[in-house]
Amino acid sequence: MSIRVEALTKVYGKQKAIDGITFSAEPGVLGFLGPNGAGKSTTMKILTCFIPQTSGTASVYGFDVEKQSLDVRKHIGYLPESNSLYLDMYVKESLGFIAGIHKIASPEKRIAEVIEQTGLGPEQHKKIGQLSKGYRQRVGLAQAIIHNPEVLILDEPTSGLDPNQLIGIRQLILDLGKTKTIVLSTHIMQEVEAVCNQVIIINKGTIVADDSLQGLRDKNKGKSLEDIFISLTNK
Numbered sequence: 527m528s529i530r531v532e533a534l535t536k537v538y539g540k541q542k543a544i545d546g547i548t549f550s551a552e553p554g555v556l557g558f559l560g561p562n563g564a565g566k567s568t569t570m571k572i573l574t575c576f577i578p579q580t581s582g583t584a585s586v587y588g589f590d591v592e593k594q595s596l597d598v599r600k601h602i603g604y605l606p607e608s609n610s611l612y613l614d615m616y617v618k619e620s621l622g623f624i625a626g627i628h629k630i631a632s633p634e635k636r637i638a639e640v641i642e643q644t645g646l647g648p649e650q651h652k653k654i655g656q657l658s659k660g661y662r663q664r665v666g667l668a669q670a671i672i673h674n675p676e677v678l679i680l681d682e683p684t685s686g687l688d689p690n691q692l693i694g695i696r697q698l699i700l701d702l703g704k705t706k707t708i709v710l711s712t713h714i715m716q717e718v719e720a721v722c723n724q725v726i727i728i729n730k731g732t733i734v735a736d737d738s739l740q741g742l743r744d745k746n747k748g749k750s751l752e753d754i755f756i757s758l759t760n761k
């Protein structure tokens with residue numbers, strides 16, 4: 527199992543952000559859905575070792591996020607919701623910087639590969655600050671996959687993109703999901719239908735649905751995904 531989460535809880539002060547959630551994921555694209563404040567980013571930050579859980583366990587590629595965080599970081603790529611990039615760096619320079627952090631053996635070759643994979647070719651000689659939002663997301667994705675991780679955590683990777691950019695990034699997620707385990711948080715139901723095979727809906731810190739996209743449709747005959755989401759998250 528690429529991701530295994532058991533009874534995971536996170537309390538911020540008096541606020542319980544996630545409340546004993548349990549799920550697992552295998553290669554493919556897992557849509558991680560929920561209303562604002564449901565606990566999606568909190569879960570993603572625990573999986574990527576950015577914050578510790580209050581209780582429960584989580585493992586990535588067999589490594590415990592608390593006890594084996596260095597191993598987890600080797601096998602996971604993360605595109606955070608607010609993807610902060612060094613705007614003064616050139617695209618290639620920034621990828622070289624991240625390749626250095628991961629101690630990648632032949633960085634030039636790998637940088638060329640991810641530039642090709644993320645469609646950054648035409649913009650590769652620019653500074654990140656000169657790029658459009660969509661191309662900045664591509665740089666974020668290229669950084670997230672440069673060490674070829676088996677697991678990818680993408681927090682709202684397409685928010686604010688125009689329809690052309692959207693299609694490009696979705697295609698890339700689909701391609702990556704053929705071999706990797708991707709957890710994708712999004713508020714766009716069309717996107718879930720386009721790229722996800724598994725869907726988890728989280729509401730007020732607890733999981734209210736965990737199924738295949740088809741299974742969710744079969745159990746809610748005649749309802750659109752949007753209606754299913756609304757009925758499960760207005761309780």
Ligand SMILES: Nc1ncnc2c1ncn2[C@@H]1O[C@H](COP(=O)(O)OP(=O)(O)OP(=O)(O)O)[C@@H](O)[C@H]1O
Binds near residue numbers: 542562563569607
């Ligand atoms: N650092 C923090 N300190 C205190 N409370 C926090 C902190 N981070 C998140 N929270 C709270 O935890 C809850 C879950 O937040 P989280 O960011 O995980 O939700 P989300 O599902 O990612 O929401 P969104 O869709 O808006 O990004 C919210 O009530 C939020 O206010």
